[in-house]
Amino acid sequence: MIDLRLLRAEPDRVRASSHARGDDPARVDALLAADEARRAAVTRADGLRAEHKAVSQSVRRASADERPAVLERAQALAAEVKRAEAAQAEAEAALRAAHLAVPNVVLDGVPAGGEQDFVVVQTVGQVPTYDFPVKDHLDIGTALGAIDTERGAKVSGSRFAFLTGWGALLELALVNLSMAAAVEAGFTPVIAPALVRPEAMEGTGFLGAHADEVYRLASDDLYLVGTSEVPLAAYHSGEVLDELPLRYAGFSSCFRREAGSHGKDTRGIIRVHQFDKVEMFSYVDPAQAEAEHVRLLAHEMAFLSLLELPFRVIDVAAGDLGSSAARKYDCEAWLPSQERWLELTSTSNCTDFQARRLGIRSRGPGGLSPVATLNGTLCAVGRTIAVLLEVHQRADGSVHLPEALRPYLAGRTELLPQ
RNA sequence: GGAGGCGUCGCCUAGUCCGGUCUAUGGCGCCGCACUGCUAAUGCGGUUUGGGUCUCAAGCCCAUCGGGAGUUCAAAUCUCCCCGCCUCCGCCA
Incomplete structure (x- = not known):
């Protein structure tokens, strides 16, 4: 508000x-x-x-x-x-x-316009070229025994997948690497509930325009979160915070109905109903919000660099911001099979908009006032695996493992097809 | 799932049976002032939150005893629903 x-x-x-x-x-x-x-x-x-x-x-x-x-x-x-x-x-x-009905006031400098009107802030790394026909992540993952969407569909329906073998281990490695980076950066690691009460969902603004994206358990009146931003924001709802900033890195499963996205990204695990994610969430003094936003973006960029992925950063246009965000940067990695940029992480500065609704305040010279909240993806695991497999694929079907990931995969340097 | 207990303005707490004197008691903490070489101690005063009015401030007013609804001229107090916490029993990873 x-x-x-x-x-x-x-x-x-x-x-x-x-x-x-x-x-x-x-x-x-x-x-x-x-x-x-x-x-x-x-x-x-x-x-x-x-x-x-x-x-x-x-x-x-x-x-x-x-x-x-x-x-x-x-x-x-x-x-x-x-x-x-x-x-x-x-x-x-x-x-x-x-x-x-009135969304957050956008910050100065945010590009006006809709989805197509973003501004590319920076491109990191080279768009990779391959001297062999590239495969997409599902082909690579299937050959590795890492991804099984067929059985995912059998057991749970379309847009569900099993991660198996190296796929499962890759997920754990990514989670551990990102959590380690977050802790290093001063974030408190959190395992957050994935089921929340209506107040938490509503307070974070997810029951507005995107209500049909959300899974609801009617018999218990609980919602499945689409991101741990929800529990991490609601964590301090109704509280007066004595100490700022507070920084959390939350791990949770995320559930999205993907209503209205029929036919979009149906192949593989780029757009699924359930995935795991490590999310950064900061509570800061409103005067520090923009600086914190830059910081969260820097953490996202550093993580993608650790994975040796080429990506670009875009300043999302006003019309494509969520209602809570006053500014948003997306990091988009190169997806070789489709020769396009794919959103891997996203960081939003919600200023005091979300905190006002959730009643999260701090004591200042003028009395109590809402804090600023910011969120940012550190690692959306499914998509990251997809991009990782595609970017680091080799002609023989093996996949190069970035150095940073190796300590979490028993020192392996590559994944080999079965 | 069953039975019982509890929820008061930062923390603890009185008040609830029997409605009005509750403009919510006391202690701790905190803030200010006084006293004092300094600190401590002591004394005095202040200390929920939100809203309205107001040029600002002061002042004044309204609401706020877990949340909501009801009874009543009047509710912390009576009735109902909901939420949370605790204890015991059952079940269970």
Whole structure:
């Protein structure tokens, strides 16, 4: 949720942000009007409550003669208060709805426009060339005995896969390597729940536009998380944080329904319903948010470099940001089989937007105020394995293992087909 | 799954049976002031959070006793639902 004080003081800034995202600026004005209406309703109800309270307290002091008249007056006021409170509740609900409909204010410098309007910030490494016909990760993985999507489909349906043999070991190696890097960088390692309550899902903004992406267990009213950003953000919900920054690296399985992505990336394990991920999450002083964002991006880049993967960094355009993000950088690795860039990691600066909704605050000179939250992928395991296999493939079907990974794979330097 | 207990403004705690004097008691911690070579001790005052009003501040007002709904002129207190924690039993990796 955006800061209503900011909205009142600088509505044009919020309108400009809305314009950059390609949203209807009428939502901003609807929010302003709802805010105004709520304050009017609150003022009225407050006044009536004060009056009623005074009369009500005079009941016990009233003499027997006065009592009936006082009671009658108190009853009448009580009814009036009840009506005013209903109006207040209505105005508050309307404000909340209007509030949720306005996404975070984008930061200066974020490219305007939609999905295609990103700006390439940097390209690291060379786009690889191969003097043999490249195979895609599924062919390579199948030959290695590392990936089994057929049985994944048999057991669980389409977009599910088994990682077997080196595939399973590769996952564990990637998780261990990324966790070690995170700990080295000062993050607290966390194994997070993958099932969360509605409040956690809603608080992090995943029940808005992307609600149909989310698995829900109806009989228990729990949700399967699509990223450990959810439990890591909700971790401190409703708390006042004494010490900032707080940095966590959470490991969890992630579940996505992939509704509306029929036919897209259906082959292999690039887009599946369940995968594991190590996610960075920072709580910082809002003044430090942009610096922290750069830091998270640097960690992502360093990790991809450890894996010897060529990639580029893009500054995602305003219209392609999630509602919580004020800025987002994606790292896209080269996918040889499709000769295109594929998003491997993503880091978002949510400023105080997410923390306001989750009630995560810190004590400053002006009292309590929301902190800033940032998240970033350190390693989305499935996709990373796919890219790793493709980029490091050799003509004979073997796969080169990056040096950084070898200590976690018993010193092996390559994977050989079975 | 069954039975019982508990949830009070940072922490601990009084109050709940029997509704109004609760504008929530006391202790600890914390902040300020006084006293004091310094520190400690002591004394005095302050110390939930959110919102409204207000040019700002002060002030004033409203709400807030796990959450919600209800009864009532009036709810920490009575009723119902929900959430969480603890103990015991059962089951289980």
